[in-house]
Amino acid sequence: MKRTIMSYMVATIVSFAAIGALALQPLPIMAQSAKETTTGVACGEVVSGTVNLTSNLVCSGDGLIVGKDKTIVNLNGHSIVGPGTGSSKVGFMIPNTDDVTIQGPGTVSHFQAGLLVTGSNNVKVKSLILEGNEIGIFSTGSDGAQVQKNIIDSNNIGFASHSSDGVKVDTNIMTNNPLAAITLVNTHKADITVNTAEGSQNGIFIDQQSTDNKISDNNAMKNIIDLNNANGMPPNINSNTFDGNRCDVSTPSGLCSGK
Numbered sequence: 314m315k316r317t318i319m320s321y322m323v324a325t326i327v328s329f330a331a332i333g334a335l336a337l338q339p340l341p342i343m344a345q346s347a348k349e350t351t352t353g354v355a356c357g358e359v360v361s362g363t364v365n366l367t368s369n370l371v372c373s374g375d376g377l378i379v380g381k382d383k384t385i386v387n388l389n390g391h392s393i394v395g396p397g398t399g400s401s402k403v404g405f406m407i408p409n410t411d412d413v414t415i416q417g418p419g420t421v422s423h424f425q426a427g428l429l430v431t432g433s434n435n436v437k438v439k440s441l442i443l444e445g446n447e448i449g450i451f452s453t454g455s456d457g458a459q460v461q462k463n464i465i466d467s468n469n470i471g472f473a474s475h476s477s478d479g480v481k482v483d484t485n486i487m488t489n490n491p492l493a494a495i496t497l498v499n500t501h502k503a504d505i506t507v508n509t510a511e512g513s514q515n516g517i518f519i520d521q522q523s524t525d526n527k528i529s530d531n532n533a534m535k536n537i538i539d540l541n542n543a544n545g546m547p548p549n550i551n552s553n554t555f556d557g558n559r560c561d562v563s564t565p566s567g568l569c570s571g572k
Contacts, residue, residue, distance in 0.1 A: 356393075360384060366391040366419065376404040376424065383412045388419020388441070395424035398447040398469070403429040407436055417441040417463075426451045427468070430458055437461070443468060449490070452477045460485060465494070471510075474500040481506075488512050494536070497523040504529075511535045516560065519553055521546055526553045528568075533560040540568040 352365055356372035361381035369392045370376060376393040377386065386405070393404050404421035407413050409432040417440035421427040427443040428450045430436050435457040442464045443449035449468040452458045453475040460482045465471040471490040474480050480503040487494035487510045494510035497503055499522040509532045510516035516533035519526060521543035533539040539560030542548045547565055548555060560569040 365389055375402045375406055378406045379410050379413050382410050385414045388417050390418050392420040394422050397423055398425055401425055407433050409433060411435055430455045448473050470496060478502050483507050493518045501525050506530050515541045521551055524551045528555045530557040533558060538562050538564055
């Protein structure tokens with residue numbers, strides 16, 4: 314990938330981190346209004362407890378905002394649709410709340426971020442379809458996120474992690490995300506395994522500040538660069554490991570299994 318494209322991608326992620334920081338400012342007030350909600354939620358609502366969607370949501374602003382720890386949201390086959398990638402709106406905002414689960418089946422589409430996880434730990438995202446967002450899932454300043462068994466298609470970036478530790482991304486299908494399927498910026502001890510990453514400029518990209526990450530048993534094919542460790546930095550320099558990945562093109566060379 315050309316360095317100008319990589320610089321744009323990293324700048325996009327850093328910009329999202331700034332948006333996440335801004336989003337945190339009103340949360341003390343928002344959290345006070347959070348209530349135990351099970352059904353009948355509306356766009357922009359602060360939710361907590363166990364939430365079961367019973368209809369689709371078409372939102373002109375944000376989708377749902379998680380207001381308390383241990384919230385579980387079940388989409389139950391429904392969709393949450395936003396105002397477009399050019400907006401500043403997100404499908405799920407998960408700020409400063411731990412042990413949250415967002416699970417499908419269901420679809421989140423047409424937001425700047427499908428899910429924005431900021432300052433939150435041990436968030437689980439599973440069995441969703443995330444499509445047509447600027448970034449499908451964005452984790453910033455959050456540890457222990459688990460992203461599993463999702464279909465992440467036709468976002469600009471599929472999954473992005475910024476200043477987060479211990480992220481686990483596994484068994485996802487990520488296709489046609491133009492900039493990158495998976496990108497790690499200043500991220501440490503992530504486990505990226507058994508994902509399909511196809512149709513991007515970069516299948517899996519790790520910047521030079523990201524260390525001690527394990528990239529294993531992924532199917533990263535049909536990308537311009539399938540595996541990219543810091544634009545060609547030897548992985549022993551930033552202590553990232555690549556093992557058993559099926560791919561054709563890597564930078565530096567030698568990261569693909571059997572290549």
